[in-house]
Amino acid sequence: MIEPEQTDLTLGFIPLTDSAPLIVAKEMGFFSQWGLDVKLQKQNSWATLRDKLHAGLLDATQMLAPMPLASSLGLGCAKVQVITPLVLSLNGNAITLSEKLHQEILLENNLAHITLPLAAYLLQNVIEVRKKQNRPKLRFASVFPYSCHYYQLRDWLTSAEISEDDLDIVVVPPVNMVAFLQSGEVDGCCVGGPWNAKAVRAGIGLTALTSFDIWQDSPEKVLGILASFQLANPNTVIALTAALKQACIWLESIPNRFEAARLLSSDQYLDAAIDVIAPSLIGSCLTHISMPPRAIPSYNQFSKSSHGSINVPEYIRGEWLLSQMSNAGQLKNIEVPADLVSQAFRPDIYQQMRLKLEDQAVQFFRRSG
Amino acid sequence: MLRTNIFTAWIYRLQHTDLSSKHTAVIAELRILLIDENRQRAESLTSALNNSRYKISHLASPNISLLKQVDEIQPDIIVIDIESPSRDILESVSTLSNYNPKPVVMFSADQNTDTINQYIESGVSAYVVGDIQSERVKPILDAAVARFKAFQKLKVELSDTKQQLVSRNLIDQAKRLLMKKKNLSEDNAFKAMRKTAMDTGQKLEDVAKTLISLLNTI
Incomplete structure (x- = not known):
């Protein structure tokens, strides 16, 4: 085993289905197996979660995959070197439209019903008609400026040559998304679970497509740690990463996924009903209150994909995210150091952790004969 | 820290x-x-x-x-x-x-x-x-x-300074190209560029850009 330098840790998470690895590691005792006493602290906003990590109020945290790069570049915040030794999940987001926009799409395109996944070009007529009638532009929401949600939304719209001049994109925190859709403050959003399913169950939205329909198997959430914390506590970071990796492996099994949904639903975590948390975890995308769900087996991925383990923070993943940030115009007038990705994405720590995990497995088999 | x-x-x-x-x-x-x-x-x-x-x-x-x-x-x-x-x-x-x-x-x-x-x-x-x-x-x-x-x-200020640096580099590059390809002295190359800018009502930087693309294609 390994001796962590610091055993009491506070971890931040945002109430989302893909915070499952953190909650499972806590509830199934993986953290304690590695000698860690972990407190999970629910956060209300990504910006505050980031600031608390930067300031040392959180020792580690679930992060949107582009956030370690944004922090290291000082985008929207003070420049602080944040690293990730572990990818926590792939996919998991979806684009949900308000019922009003759903009806507008049917009307302006003379359609009786929608085919899913929805092609973005069906929005073109809506945008045109609104412009002619001098009505306000469509307003879409993502969850953070430096999020896959934002880039996925952009990619989907770009596929139909719809630009940010044609509609507005704003940021709304995940927990408020359903209320914003319902009030008409936003016409559509790209958000993670369980908030899409919640909007569908409540009859206020149509989930038009999942992020898996836009990008296949790209990192969504990662474990974020200050580089300075890792330097001071290398063993703690290995133990933490190992416990979370075990939770990700545990989450591979579908029967376990339902158990995870049960854990997540408690009010200290997601505070949401099982019937909106479980579907995406078992590969089902709720679409509309009067339409059947779609099968999206990779809706939430925590450990394996068709290409092997997903948890390694490979440089190529970081470079891809960086190119998305650049496409979105977020790197204008920003000097990007050549080693930005290799400083932030740390497969070397992942490999050290994997060796420890293997050691532990070998010892376990020896003991049990 | x-x-x-x-x-x-x-x-x-x-x-x-x-x-x-x-x-x-x-x-x-x-x-x-x-x-x-x-x-x-x-x-x-x-x-x-x-x-x-x-x-x-x-x-x-x-x-x-x-x-x-x-x-x-x-x-x-x-x-x-x-x-x-x-x-x-x-x-x-x-x-x-x-x-x-x-x-x-x-x-x-x-x-x-x-x-x-x-x-x-x-x-x-x-x-x-x-x-x-x-x-x-x-x-x-x-x-x-x-x-x-x-x-x-x-x-x-920082973004202005960066912009100034970029335009100075462009002007220098155009000047060097003029000197080499048109066999002008540094002073005359600069004067030619400045005259073009004044005659056409363009910024010196824009004249430099046009010159660079022109002289590089010749």
Whole structure:
């Protein structure tokens, strides 16, 4: 085993289905197996979660995959070197439209019903008609400026040559998304679970497509740690990463996924009903209150994909995210150091952790004969 | 990493701000948008700022209307509870849109926030720890505004300087090309470019760009 330098840790998470690895590691005792006493602290906003990590109020945290790069570049915040030794999940987001926009799409395109996944070009007529009638532009929401949600939304719209001049994109925190859709403050959003399913169950939205329909198997959430914390506590970071990796492996099994949904639903975590948390975890995308769900087996991925383990923070993943940030115009007038990705994405720590995990497995088999 | 007490940092700055503000003749009214679900704290802040140059609009549960409110009020400062989910909406106001960035001051009841440090250094936001004491509120807001303005000025200067560097490089490159391909002296090459710019009413930088693409294709 390994001796962590610091055993009491506070971890931040945002109430989302893909915070499952953190909650499972806590509830199934993986953290304690590695000698860690972990407190999970629910956060209300990504910006505050980031600031608390930067300031040392959180020792580690679930992060949107582009956030370690944004922090290291000082985008929207003070420049602080944040690293990730572990990818926590792939996919998991979806684009949900308000019922009003759903009806507008049917009307302006003379359609009786929608085919899913929805092609973005069906929005073109809506945008045109609104412009002619001098009505306000469509307003879409993502969850953070430096999020896959934002880039996925952009990619989907770009596929139909719809630009940010044609509609507005704003940021709304995940927990408020359903209320914003319902009030008409936003016409559509790209958000993670369980908030899409919640909007569908409540009859206020149509989930038009999942992020898996836009990008296949790209990192969504990662474990974020200050580089300075890792330097001071290398063993703690290995133990933490190992416990979370075990939770990700545990989450591979579908029967376990339902158990995870049960854990997540408690009010200290997601505070949401099982019937909106479980579907995406078992590969089902709720679409509309009067339409059947779609099968999206990779809706939430925590450990394996068709290409092997997903948890390694490979440089190529970081470079891809960086190119998305650049496409979105977020790197204008920003000097990007050549080693930005290799400083932030740390497969070397992942490999050290994997060796420890293997050691532990070998010892376990020896003991049990 | 060095951890400084926020208040120490603020008080240090306040002394400097106070000195400079003595020379400010006209003090304009500043609009504050306060986002805080804690009504008691909101009331104490509002009363602390009575008869000052700050005018407060308070939003208790801003989730639905925050964007509209920001649009309507056009606040000069936003004061927000650090734990409010709406914090992320503000990130979009300053990052995704062209809306002018605003200084953001945050209140937090969390005693641990003593350790929040470098955020005041980022120049974008300021954190205030613990309960609001009325005599401290005004100077904190004054300092936040002053610091924010200084930071914005610095940012603009930096981007101007970068732009100047880029255009100087372009001009140099065009000049060198002219010297080489047209066999001109440095002085004459520059004069030729300047004349073209004056004759055509273009910026020297744009003339340089055209020259570079022309001379490189010949």
